Amino acid sequence: MDNKIYNKLGISDEVLCFSDKVLKELEERFKGIDETAEYNQCKVISAMQENRVNAVCFAATTGYGYDDVGRDNLEKVYASCFNTEAALVRPQITCGTHALAVALSAILRPGDELLSPVGKPYDTLEEVIGIRESKCSLKEFGITYSQVDLLQDGTFDYEKIKKAINEKTKMVTIQRSKGYQTRPTFSVSQIGEIISFVKSIKPDIICMVDNCYGEFVEKTEPSEVGADMIVGSLIKNPGGGLAPIGGYICGTSECIEKCAYRLSAPGLGQEVGANLGIMPAFYQGFFMAPTVVSGALKGAIFAARCYEKLGFKVVPNSTESRHDIIQAVELGSKERMLAFCKGIQAAAPVDSYVTPEPWAMPGYDSEVIMAAGAFVQGSSIELSADGPIRAPYAVYFQGGLTWYHAKLGIMMSIQKLYEAGLLNKELL
Numbered sequence: 001m002d003n004k005i006y007n008k009l010g011i012s013d014e015v016l017c018f019s020d021k022v023l024k025e026l027e028e029r030f031k032g033i034d035e036t037a038e039y040n041q042c043k044v045i046s047a048m049q050e051n052r053v054n055a056v057c058f059a060a061t062t063g064y065g066y067d068d069v070g071r072d073n074l075e076k077v078y079a080s081c082f083n084t085e086a087a088l089v090r091p092q093i094t095c096g097t098h099a100l101a102v103a104l105s106a107i108l109r110p111g112d113e114l115l116s117p118v119g120k121p122y123d124t125l126e127e128v129i130g131i132r133e134s135k136c137s138l139k140e141f142g143i144t145y146s147q148v149d150l151l152q153d154g155t156f157d158y159e160k161i162k163k164a165i166n167e168k169t170k171m172v173t174i175q176r177s178k179g180y181q182t183r184p185t186f187s188v189s190q191i192g193e194i195i196s197f198v199k200s201i202k203p204d205i206i207c208m209v210d211n212c213y214g215e216f217v218e219k220t221e222p223s224e225v226g227a228d229m230i231v232g233s234l235i236k237n238p239g240g241g242l243a244p245i246g247g248y249i250c251g252t253s254e255c256i257e258k259c260a261y262r263l264s265a266p267g268l269g270q271e272v273g274a275n276l277g278i279m280p281a282f283y284q285g286f287f288m289a290p291t292v293v294s295g296a297l298k299g300a301i302f303a304a305r306c307y308e309k310l311g312f313k314v315v316p317n318s319t320e321s322r323h324d325i326i327q328a329v330e331l332g333s334k335e336r337m338l339a340f341c342k343g344i345q346a347a348a349p350v351d352s353y354v355t356p357e358p359w360a361m362p363g364y365d366s367e368v369i370m371a372a373g374a375f376v377q378g379s380s381i382e383l384s385a386d387g388p389i390r391a392p393y394a395v396y397f398q399g400g401l402t403w404y405h406a407k408l409g410i411m412m413s414i415q416k417l418y419e420a421g422l423l424n425k426e427l428l
């Protein structure tokens with residue numbers, strides 16, 4: 001590789017040489033990722049062909065959005081691809097948290113209990129559920145919450161889960177990705193096991209999987225191993241970087257019907273919701289998603305191997321199997337977190353000249369630092385790094401619309417740590 005273009009971008013020869021060494025070790029790993037991407041690309045194309053996607057699907061609708069062919073057909077494409085009876089895929093779903101809140105409040109009624117058998121859910125859900133006091137939380141509506149933590153080794157505590165399921169338990173929420181934690185992310189097969197277990201105790205429990213960051217990482221999705229609903233954000237994996245907003249819920253017809261009534265209004269449901277001309281980005285983004293996810297995965301593994309070699313704890317490590325696109329790197333200090341994020345920011349195509357600062361982000365309980373220079377604001381399928389400023393000072397690194405950009409971002413993060421004297425230089 002011609003070093004000059006990298007030197008121009010600010011990467012030194014030491015960091016380039018280190019990165020070349022690391023990449024040589026990852027060739028086999030990357031082949032496996034390409035193979036999964038190829039399979040998932042075929043899966044998406046097959047779903048589009050099955051549902052006869054055509055130019056009419058890309059037309060804009062306004063107002064009520066009755067008979068919106070593009071919207072209705074996109075939902076069929078998602079349902080086919082993720083193997084569910086139905087789907088709700090909408091720009092009116094503002095983000096992942098909103099999609100999850102819709103799914104939870106569509107199913108739960110006063111007196112019901114929600115169980116998380118996999119420990120604490122994602123930060124923003126604490127307020128949705130009412131774990132942290134919040135206006136309009138499920139708790140305010142008389143819905144209780146119970147939680148069973150994972151065992152020390154990150155596996156399910158079956159005994160306690162069995163005890164926690166009672167006559168009030170209506171719904172179980174399972175978060176696939178680790179989120180802002182250092183526990184392992186669950187594989188689709190592990191999720192299948194926990195769902196089977198829960199249903200063996202109480203068959204009518206609705207199992208919802210928070211699928212954020214997991215789509216297209218494996219060849220199957222949790223909806224194919226028993227989940228009644230899978231939920232995610234379109235500015236993460238399935239939007240392929242092109243969707244400028246949106247969320248999805250895929251699942252049984254009964255669940256999706258309720259979610260649609262909750263999202264719009266009882267009696268209206270899926271019939272309303274104009275697409276406002278956004279359909280080309282939703283279709284094309286879904287088409288691109290398997291390839292984009294593969295680039296992000298390569299970036300995550302490259303980051304894991306680099307930082308492992310530099311002496312940091314990384315979760316997952318560079319050899320473990322992957323079930324989401326997130327890479328946690330425990331940097332051990334606020335200064336290193338800031339330097340890492342500076343590097344990611346400096347490698348961006350947009351806003352590369354700004355310096356990320358920690359801030360009190362709505363929905364989170366400690367200050368959060370975020371680095372992203374994204375075409376879509378807040379998009380975390382684009383190269384981004386973030387993390388709450390608290391021990392163990394872990395940054396969560398994810399995304400990259402192309403592998404080459406992800407690679408540059410990681411090299412730049414190492415460069416910034418190196419320049420600030422925050423690395424053990426002998427390890428480089």
Ligand SMILES: *Cc1c(COP(=O)(O)O)cnc(C)c1O
Pocket residue numbers: 095096097098122124175176177178179210212213233
């Ligand atoms: C991102 C994320 C969410 C919330 O999504 P937003 O789009 O940020 O509201 C929920 N759960 C997990 C695991 C996530 O990664």
